[in-house]
Amino acid sequence: MLASAEIGHRIAREDYLREEPALREGLLNAQYDLLERKRGPILVLISGIEGGGRGETANQLTAWMDPRHVRVNAFGPPTAEELAHPPAYRYWRALPPSGKIGVFMNAWYRDLFAGREPGELDAQSLDAGVRRVRQFERMLADEGVTLLKFWIHLSRAALKERVHELTADPATRWRVTAEDRRAVRRYSRSHALWEHVLRESSTGAAPWNVVEGSDPRYRNLTIGKLLLDAMRHAARHGGTARPSQQPARPTPSVIDNVKLIRDLDLSQTLAPERYPALLAKWQARLAAATRDKRFRRHALVAVFEGADAAGKGSALRRVTGALDARQYLLVPTGAPNDEERAHPYLWRFWRHVPARGGVTLFDRSWYGRVLVERIEEFCSVADWTRAYEEINHFEQQLADAGVIVVKFWLQISKREQLARFKAREQTSFKRFKITQEDWRNRKKWSHYERAVADMVDRTSTEIAPWTLVEADDKRHARIKVLRTLVKRVEAAIDR
Amino acid sequence: MLASAEIGHRIAREDYLREEPALREGLLNAQYDLLERKRGPILVLISGIEGGGRGETANQLTAWMDPRHVRVNAFGPPTAEELAHPPAYRYWRALPPSGKIGVFMNAWYRDLFAGREPGELDAQSLDAGVRRVRQFERMLADEGVTLLKFWIHLSRAALKERVHELTADPATRWRVTAEDRRAVRRYSRSHALWEHVLRESSTGAAPWNVVEGSDPRYRNLTIGKLLLDAMRHAARHGGTARPSQQPARPTPSVIDNVKLIRDLDLSQTLAPERYPALLAKWQARLAAATRDKRFRRHALVAVFEGADAAGKGSALRRVTGALDARQYLLVPTGAPNDEERAHPYLWRFWRHVPARGGVTLFDRSWYGRVLVERIEEFCSVADWTRAYEEINHFEQQLADAGVIVVKFWLQISKREQLARFKAREQTSFKRFKITQEDWRNRKKWSHYERAVADMVDRTSTEIAPWTLVEADDKRHARIKVLRTLVKRVEAAIDR
Numbered sequence: 001m002l003a004s005a006e007i008g009h010r011i012a013r014e015d016y017l018r019e020e021p022a023l024r025e026g027l028l029n030a031q032y033d034l035l036e037r038k039r040g041p042i043l044v045l046i047s048g049i050e051g052g053g054r055g056e057t058a059n060q061l062t063a064w065m066d067p068r069h070v071r072v073n074a075f076g077p078p079t080a081e082e083l084a085h086p087p088a089y090r091y092w093r094a095l096p097p098s099g100k101i102g103v104f105m106n107a108w109y110r111d112l113f114a115g116r117e118p119g120e121l122d123a124q125s126l127d128a129g130v131r132r133v134r135q136f137e138r139m140l141a142d143e144g145v146t147l148l149k150f151w152i153h154l155s156r157a158a159l160k161e162r163v164h165e166l167t168a169d170p171a172t173r174w175r176v177t178a179e180d181r182r183a184v185r186r187y188s189r190s191h192a193l194w195e196h197v198l199r200e201s202s203t204g205a206a207p208w209n210v211v212e213g214s215d216p217r218y219r220n221l222t223i224g225k226l227l228l229d230a231m232r233h234a235a236r237h238g239g240t241a242r243p244s245q246q247p248a249r250p251t252p253s254v255i256d257n258v259k260l261i262r263d264l265d266l267s268q269t270l271a272p273e274r275y276p277a278l279l280a281k282w283q284a285r286l287a288a289a290t291r292d293k294r295f296r297r298h299a300l301v302a303v304f305e306g307a308d309a310a311g312k313g314s315a316l317r318r319v320t321g322a323l324d325a326r327q328y329l330l331v332p333t334g335a336p337n338d339e340e341r342a343h344p345y346l347w348r349f350w351r352h353v354p355a356r357g358g359v360t361l362f363d364r365s366w367y368g369r370v371l372v373e374r375i376e377e378f379c380s381v382a383d384w385t386r387a388y389e390e391i392n393h394f395e396q397q398l399a400d401a402g403v404i405v406v407k408f409w410l411q412i413s414k415r416e417q418l419a420r421f422k423a424r425e426q427t428s429f430k431r432f433k434i435t436q437e438d439w440r441n442r443k444k445w446s447h448y449e450r451a452v453a454d455m456v457d458r459t460s461t462e463i464a465p466w467t468l469v470e471a472d473d474k475r476h477a478r479i480k481v482l483r484t485l486v487k488r489v490e491a492a493i494d495r
Numbered sequence: 496m497l498a499s500a501e502i503g504h505r506i507a508r509e510d511y512l513r514e515e516p517a518l519r520e521g522l523l524n525a526q527y528d529l530l531e532r533k534r535g536p537i538l539v540l541i542s543g544i545e546g547g548g549r550g551e552t553a554n555q556l557t558a559w560m561d562p563r564h565v566r567v568n569a570f571g572p573p574t575a576e577e578l579a580h581p582p583a584y585r586y587w588r589a590l591p592p593s594g595k596i597g598v599f600m601n602a603w604y605r606d607l608f609a610g611r612e613p614g615e616l617d618a619q620s621l622d623a624g625v626r627r628v629r630q631f632e633r634m635l636a637d638e639g640v641t642l643l644k645f646w647i648h649l650s651r652a653a654l655k656e657r658v659h660e661l662t663a664d665p666a667t668r669w670r671v672t673a674e675d676r677r678a679v680r681r682y683s684r685s686h687a688l689w690e691h692v693l694r695e696s697s698t699g700a701a702p703w704n705v706v707e708g709s710d711p712r713y714r715n716l717t718i719g720k721l722l723l724d725a726m727r728h729a730a731r732h733g734g735t736a737r738p739s740q741q742p743a744r745p746t747p748s749v750i751d752n753v754k755l756i757r758d759l760d761l762s763q764t765l766a767p768e769r770y771p772a773l774l775a776k777w778q779a780r781l782a783a784a785t786r787d788k789r790f791r792r793h794a795l796v797a798v799f800e801g802a803d804a805a806g807k808g809s810a811l812r813r814v815t816g817a818l819d820a821r822q823y824l825l826v827p828t829g830a831p832n833d834e835e836r837a838h839p840y841l842w843r844f845w846r847h848v849p850a851r852g853g854v855t856l857f858d859r860s861w862y863g864r865v866l867v868e869r870i871e872e873f874c875s876v877a878d879w880t881r882a883y884e885e886i887n888h889f890e891q892q893l894a895d896a897g898v899i900v901v902k903f904w905l906q907i908s909k910r911e912q913l914a915r916f917k918a919r920e921q922t923s924f925k926r927f928k929i930t931q932e933d934w935r936n937r938k939k940w941s942h943y944e945r946a947v948a949d950m951v952d953r954t955s956t957e958i959a960p961w962t963l964v965e966a967d968d969k970r971h972a973r974i975k976v977l978r979t980l981v982k983r984v985e986a987a988i989d990r
Contacts, residue, residue, distance in 0.1 A: 028924055058820045066808070067815045067825045068858055074821035080575050105821065313561070320562045325553045326569035326600065330562045337833050363563055429523055 001198050002191065005212040006155035009222075016217040023224050024064045030231035031065050034099055038342070039238045041096040042231055043145055047109045048152030049194070050183045051162050052213030057152065058103050060220045061227065071096060072103040075110065084355035086401035087111060088136065092350040097342035098144070101231075108133055112197060130200045135393050141205035142386055143344035146234045149206055150223055151198060152213040156187040162214075257453040261468070266413050269473040282482035283322035289486060290323060294493040296357040299403045302485060303365040306410030307448065308438045309420040310471050311478075312363055315410065318478045319361060319485065328359035333368060345369060345387075346394055353398065366391055367407075370455045375447045388458040395464040404492045405464035406485055409452060410471040414445055496693050497686065500707040501650035504717075511712040518719050519559045525726035526560050529594055533837070534733045536591040537726055538640055542604045543647030544689070545678045546657050547708030552647065553598050555715045556722065566591060567598040570605065579850035581896035582606060583631065587845035592837035593639070596726075603628055607692060625695045630888045636700035637881055638839035641729045644701055645718055646693060647708040651682040657709075752948040756963070761908050764968040777977035778817035784981060785818060789988040791852040794898045797980060798860040801905030802943065803933045804915040805966050807858060810905065810976045814856060817977070823854035828863060840864060840882075841889055848893065861886055862902075865950045870942045883953040890959040899987045900959035901980055904947060905966040909940055 034040045044061065046054050062070050073094045082090045088108070096102035112129045140147050154162065163180050166172045183190070202208045209226055213219050270278070289295060302319070304312045320330060331352045340348040346366060354360045369387040373379045395405050412420075421439075424432045441448075460466045467484045471477040529535045539556065541549045553567050568589045577585045583603070591597035607624045635642050649657065658675050661667045678685070697703045704721055708714050765773070784790060797814070799807045815825060826847045835843040841861060849855045864882040868874045890900050907915075916934075919927045936943075955961045962979045966972040 025924060055819065055821065062820045063812070063816055067812065067820075068808075068827040070820075071824065072820040103820070313563075317558070317562065321558055324550065325557045325562075325565075325567040325598070326550065329566065332563040339832055339834055429520060 001202070001208070001210055002151075002153055002195055005151075005153035005210045006158075007212070008155075008158075008214065009212045009218045010215040011217040011221055013217070016221060019221060023221065023228060026228045027064050027224065027231070028066060030228055030235055031069060031101065033235035034101075034231060035069060036099075037235060037238075038099045039144075040100065040231075040234050041098050041145055042101045042227075042234060043096065043140065043147045044101065044103045044227060045107055045109070045147065045149045046103060046152065047106045048150070048211075048213065049154055049159065049190075050180055051159055052152035052154050053216060053219055054105060054152055056216060057150070057220060057223055058105065061103060061224070064224060065101065069099070070101045070103060072105070073107075074105050075107055081355065084357075085353055086397045086403070088397055089350060089353060092347055095145070095343055095347060097339065099342070108136070109197070109201075113193070116193065126197070127200070130197065132393075132397075133201050134203055135389075137201075137203065137206040139346075139386075139390050139393070140344060142383075142390075144238055145344060146230050147206045148227060148230050149208050150226075151194075151208050151210045152219060153210050154213050156184070158214040159187060160184050257457050258449050259453075260456060261411060261449050261453050264411050264468055264470050266411065266416070266470050266472040268470045268476050270475040270479055272475065275475045275479070278479050279318065279482070282479060282486055283318065285486045286319070286322040286482060286489070289489040289493065290327065290359060292493055295489065297402055298489075298492050299354040299356050299401075300359040300485075300489060301354065301362070301398060301403055301405050302359075303362045303367065303405075303407040304410070305364060305367050305371070305408065306469075306471065307412060307417060307445075308441055309417050309424065309434075310410035310412045311474050312410055314474060315408070315469075315471075315478050315481045316361060316363060318482060322482070323359060327357070328361060329354065330361045330363065333362060333364040345383075346390065349394075353403070356402065366394065367455060367459075370459075371448065371451050374451055375444055388455075391459055392461055392464075395459075395461065399463035402492075404488050406488050407459075407464060407466045408469050408481055408484070409456065409466055410469045410477060411452075412471045414442075416472045417442065496697070496703070496705055497646075497648055497690055500646075500648035500705045501653075502707070503650070503653075503709065504707045504713045505710040506712040506716055508712065511716060514716060518716065518723060521723045522559050522719065522726070523561060525723055525730055526564055526596065528730035529596075529726060530564060531594075532730060532733075533594045534639075535595065535726075535729045536593050536640055537596045537722075537729060538591065538635065538642045539596065539598045539722060540602055540604070540642065540644045541598060541647065542601045543645070543706075543708065544649055544654065544685075545675055546654055547647035547649050548711060548714060549600060549647055551711060552645070552715060552718055553600065556598060556719070559719060560596065564594070565596045565598065567600070568602075569600050570602055576850065579852075580848055581892045581898070583892055584845060584848060587842055590640070590838055590842060592834065594837070603631065604692070604696075608688070611688065621692070622695070625692065627888070627892075628696050629698055630884075632696075632698065632701040634841075634881075634885050634888070635839065637878075637885075639733055640839060641725050642701045643722060643725050644703050645721075646689075646703050646705045647714060648705055649708050651679070653709040654682060655679050752952050753944050754948075755951060756906060756944050756948050759906050759963055759965050761906065761911070761965050761967040763965045763971050765970040765974060767970065770970045770974070773974050774813065774977070777974060777981055778813065780981045781814070781817040781977060781984070784984040784988065785822065785854060787988055790984065792897055793984075793987050794849040794851050794896075795854040795980075795984060796849065796857070796893060796898055796900050797854075798857045798862065798900075798902040799905070800859060800862050800866070800903065801964075801966065802907060802912060802940075803936055804912050804919065804929075805905035805907045806969050806972055807905055809969060810903070810964075810966075810973050811856060811858060813973045813977060814980065818854060822852070823856060824849065825856045825858060828857060828859040840878075841885065844889075848898070851897065861889065862950060862954075865954075866943065866946050869946055870939055883950075886954055887956055887959075890954075890956065894958035897987075899983050901983050902954075902959060902961045903964050903976055903979070904951065904961055905964045905972060906947075907966045909937075911967045912937065 034042065046057055048054055058072050062072060071094075075090065075094075078090060091104070091107055094102065094104070112126070112133065116126070137147055163176055163184055166176045166180075198208050198210070209223075211219055211222050290300065304316055306312050316330065320328060329352060336348055349362070349366050352360050352362075366387075369379065370384050370391075374384040398405050421434050421442075424434050456466045456468070467480070469477050469480050529537065541552055543549055557565050557567060566589075570585065570589075573585060586599070586602055589597065589599070607621070607628065611621070632642055658671055658679055661671045661675075693703050693705070704718075706714055706717050785795065799811055801807050811825065815823060824847060831843055844857070844861050847855050847857075861882075864874060864886075865879050869879040893900050916929050916937075919929050951961045951963070962975070964972050964975050
């Protein structure tokens, strides 16, 4: 892949001067089309070898465009806050909203190369990293992000010459670091690693553009034109080709997986006289486990899903009752606000991923995509069918970073729901009010059963299994929730 | 103030059990009223002496209410990111949106006591701190935030007894720190400092509620009831009494301050042949100054205001052309999004305050309040008249933290604006399109003149002066902007 960018591409000054004004006008206009139609966003990822002119390229792109709608992210050494979160956290936080352009310097490719000796092709861990990158980039493309990746390259001779030139001039000598000189020495050995990573991470959704960096005019004009093409395409069609979004048919449900839900023994009860002691016991153990020193190397994410009136709120209160209010965050998930809507789906949940030592409880969650959004047709079939895999990747990243992921589905019988709805109509607690929507949802009971069964089927993983909670008896449900949390947290910190 | 909280208030268990259920129901219902009407937010600030039960109080409040709409912020030691910003940054970022409840532990009062020896009443610096706190709290009240401050107190005897009890029990002995024992020894000397700060920071907008902490039932019930009263009031009337919002008449303008604007010599030009060399010179100096090592102890905030077509955008491009794209952020200010609308006015600008070493350029800014919002009556007269002072406080906080604040008003003549509007109607650059709104604004020319004159009068401070830029000649304007920035940055880093 790289050889074609080692042959000394150049553009003559007069050619550059002739082409540049039209390019600039094109970029500005395309930018405004994107903004008006809220298409995109466009994510320009600039990577490549030391000294190829990555920073200069970023500066040129913002100089050509309206800098109010471009944001460059350098991604220097991660801050303490970033280190306390999964690696992808900082990239999610920096994703541009639709209509805008983000320029990411190196980003996740730096993580891929970091700590790896040039020439070292330790296949296993490198390939795992590349796989995660491919998943992430495909998700971005599926979410309508146009991802443009540029690898700015120099031949060994060009790199050597550049270091030489900088060293020769007293005004620029200070810019040459030991790092640069080492890059020259290691060039040949690094080459194989670059080739490998570029080849493996070049996909239909996000191919690499390798651009020779030795001539700034050639480099900038080439990148500018590729960017313009992509912006025009995005303004017209809204995103990259989205190859994984071929007209998808809903994956056929596993026959009778609904049995899983229907077969739950909802008659399970917990005797009222046993409840207070059990509640005190499990709350105390949860309090102790989350205050344990070893918990500071972990974090806890707990998801609460269930039908209306299944008792999510009351179960959550027993959980928060055991936690220190300064340590946890409870996130209710409703309709997204406009900032959330302008970003890829999982963005609003990534925002709330806890730092090490923290706890986030989600009252409804990212599973909305495969439940309410599937049933109400708020998203396309393609969107919710790919969501299962994206969710599994998301939870895998949490688990990899030491986050304990616990997921509860609270199941009640249709009869019990009716009884609770009726009781609530009498209550003086406004938070329990029954709305028209609750009654409407109730009519879709069998749709939900099927969606829940599919969800549990496809997202119950070893690192983040679902716990189905028989919730007709509230005491039984609460104790099961607490006990499950305690067991998972204790297992994690005892390891 | 404190004596009344040292007399051993208690509540009997049976009284507590009788009152608690009604309080809980009241709190939950009030919470839902707030949420539905998007009133508030409510900010509960809990401070007080070590061992008084601040953490337990926070836990009890979240246990009583729906924890999905309450967020407790502990404000531990500031993170590296927080330290790189002005002190108030972390509090602004944590402000709850309307409809919600935030519980802040100690917050800015910890900063006030930090590093101060008990009994030390070094009037000057303490009073400066208290004054800033009063300004901040009054602004919150004016913005509709209900601020409830609780000082949880213990008499010396009660504190001593508590430390003694904890030490006696092997299960709790570890919780007693050297800090606690020192607090007992220093109690009498600290007392004067507490009294002073509480008295000075108790205002009509945000009075202190001193609550005795020795009996948890008394403490929690008292605080719960005060909170309930405040929530009910906020749900009905939307915010605290807002004493500074007495029906305000617009402050009469200084007679003829509009002369300031009208007298600008807009015939100033810069000869085209001199422009390229001057541009190169000042851009190079700006590049050097912002890349200087000493700049890392500062940050730069530059505000660009001006009539439509005054050339803000083109001046900004000359500034960004000199900066490293990885170092600056350019924030265009348009209509607020819904998250911004749910917070106090300045919140959306605090979000973008740069960390040390950073640059934020605002294309329009917080001055919108005293320009477009005043003229279009998007806010009340009381809102924009108090804005001058709030803005001065905001900029003072930036300057105190080493941020260089530079503000430009670009002035063009009415004739020149017309010429530019007409030229733009011919242009092929979409970003320059003239809208109906531009023509409407033009009709309000004299209103803007007066608003600008008032703005410059009232917000030109020594630490953040306005620079009026004669902008009929674009070259003159750009060079003046660059030169001003360079001088200010160089002066700051040379100091």
